[in-house]
Amino acid sequence: MTEYLDRFAGHVVVVGSGLAGLVTALTLVPQPVLLLTQAALGTESSSAWAQGGIAASLGDDDSLGLHLADTLAAGDGLCDAEVAAAILADAPAAIASLENSGVRFDRSPDGAHMLGLEAAHSRRRIVHAAGDGSGAAIVHALVEKVSRTHSITVMEDIEVRRLLKTDDVLSGLICASRSGPLVIPATQIVLATGGLGGLYEMATTPSGNYGQGIMLAARAGAKLADMEFVQFHPTALDAANWSAGRPLALVSEAVRGEGAILVNDRNERFMADQPGAELAPRDVVARAISAEIAKGNRVFLDAREALGQGFASRFPTITLLCREAGVDPLQERIPVRPAVHYHMGGVATDLQGRSTLDGLWVVGEAASTGLHGANRLASNSLLEAAVMGMRAARDILEKPRSMAPICNAIELPVSSDLSFVRPIVSRSLGVLRNSQTIRSAIGSLLPLVEKDGAATDPALVAISIAVFALMREESRGAHARTDYPLSLPDARRRRMTFSAVLATAREMAPLSLIHTA
Template structure:
């Protein structure tokens, strides 16, 4: 592998092959880049599993200001308004760019885009490809475009274990292949590694995605932001499948209702009902399940025999679980679906480490605030990939600096981390449980063993969450149920996170007792 990486030295390196990584590579063309992916192109990416589509204010009754208002409301006071406005304004250009790379959005007979409705949107503004198979269809189209672009070299089956830096600047990547390890010398890196749902037992994300980009950037000295905000999708299909299959919000957008085992519409009196913001719906469903009940999404009245035609992918998941959605209500439960936090970036995707850009779910731009508005994630991935590519296009490769690494970190193992994160950093949180998570995860981070990298990400969530002594958006604390009047986004480096964790652990020597009584 060393010989291969030597030939690719100096190219812009893009880590990750979901929507954000593919779009960054394509937008940079014809500038030579190398796209590095742990699996095959588009494999093990949340983008390829996305059902809901892309939010874009393209309707005759819609505009970017209305889209911004909905985004800010869902974000619960923590969105960066300037950033959000800029990203949402770029939505039409993002759709045009995707079509230019071969994506074919669903259109009506008159040629106009079909626009769907999802929770907390005041207008129909979700564009789809192949109905509820949007993510997969978009990723497949972009993969074809990448394969046809000579300037893009693809390294599949290669995992980046560390970013290498010299004097605070990126100088290379420490990579592990199937049989060997090697260093790629590069002065420009884009992380597009996706989210961290794999830290949780109940997730709709690829199980191996634990926040690798967050870990890589943090170990290189980058600031992290908004790490406490983990979004639970309200309606994952309740089954033995792992990861859980998603039942898109678009099903509720078409009129499906949520009922408990008694047939009661328990959300009927909540503003927005089934289309209230995700955090509201997820906690309401969680409360029903916590009392020993069950929750179902009933689409029989709204869609009936038309369910399979409208949502073929979801219908397949349901039938796999023994449920006929045309004739039976669908059992659902909340599951981790998206992370609003990540590596802090500006509007060009730049992190606080020189020559390190981060795009997609691994980044925290400030668009989503405390709670992501449905289908804004794919939009952000496309827009920020294009912005980062344009910014990178204005730079040149730095003079090569000799780089070395002390040794290849071992492959990550989530088995010791996942139970801790799932139990203590879930839909509802309290101080004692979060302290328990911190004191359990901190010893796993510091020896740099197989648990160290995922434990680092889990620890960051716990520290940020414990410091936020309020309930806001996706972060809900039973010991601090009220929302503070003024919200501030927190940004911290790994050193600051570790210092805070050690201080917290030293002040509370018996966190397990606190966790039981809090």
């Protein structure tokens, strides 16, 4: 029997408890908020796993202009410059707000922020908390504050399966809980559900995150943007005891920022002649490492000369992860390989976090604002999550509150099974792509999307990546096609509803390529 939670009518519903969701909920105070989280509050989010910090132009030698220039360069011609400038300009205020919420960023003895350097940044501008445990420290502080805030009601172990509409008006959510199906009325919903790394066998993100926010918004009719741009972090820990579907440990870019170098098993420093060397943009480094692996080589990150015994004190979390994998980074080279780390695409939003569906805001990795373009600049993700959480909340506070219309009763959709989708996506939509492999993915995913089973929801997200990827006949940023190795002179972003994606998929997949799962 479905339980109807009408006591929350009039609440803003925030879905997700990573950085973006927590900031949104806290900024909405004293507006009543219902915060839904699939696991325990603040756990199983990419934010909590982040080793890097938050990019902000706080240094004496830095400026908004320099930060913007680095962001646009990394974005490979596809950033929305106006959006990027606005978000980056909010960085100092976001840092101050987080500190007011209890986050303790690392500071030097003179009280100044300790600023780290990461790939493709021209200045030291990465603000850390607890060294390489920044994400966990930030999320922990915000969870503590949310837990003390009376206007925020938290419901854990809730999985949102669908957004509901009544007469084309957003009216609520249907959810699965331990006690059974729930319907929660709502006319103001914020999706902060994170990324889609769970679609891939090799990812550094929580394995259950397959793009649920994208799926929910797409099914409700909101437009998607730039779905083809999936960022592979170059240096995931290539542990011998790893098994498919488990997250790979991340070896932060900050290690290279401190001077570590990349070598193959012949001890050749294959990035030495590249502009920026090991600190080139992530897409460049990921492709170079993938090329070495394709040749049959292993790749290692060597920090022994740069950091030596100081590695453990500078990177305690990474040291522990390496030792759990049987590697001593103080004495040995660290085996690494690319793994899915971040998605630049998502639900199309404006600078206030508004989607194209009235009453639906999307913030954090689930959204595509245009800040990241074709390739996210390191540590701009936590920045965007904080800034856009604040912006969306302030926009909601300016809107009149309304009661949700009565939701139409619907059957609770089945829970998702990623086992059919992961091999298809991993094989065909990886670091290097081409028309044949993308079309094959579409042919394999289309029956899963259309049969309405346990694989349907993740297949919906995956086929959106594939369609966007096939339509982009060039290589740009994180989207690299071997059949179109050059970039077009005119870079354009793309927005589509899922109905348009599905229609395009049916046109793109000849019957001979449609595989029955």
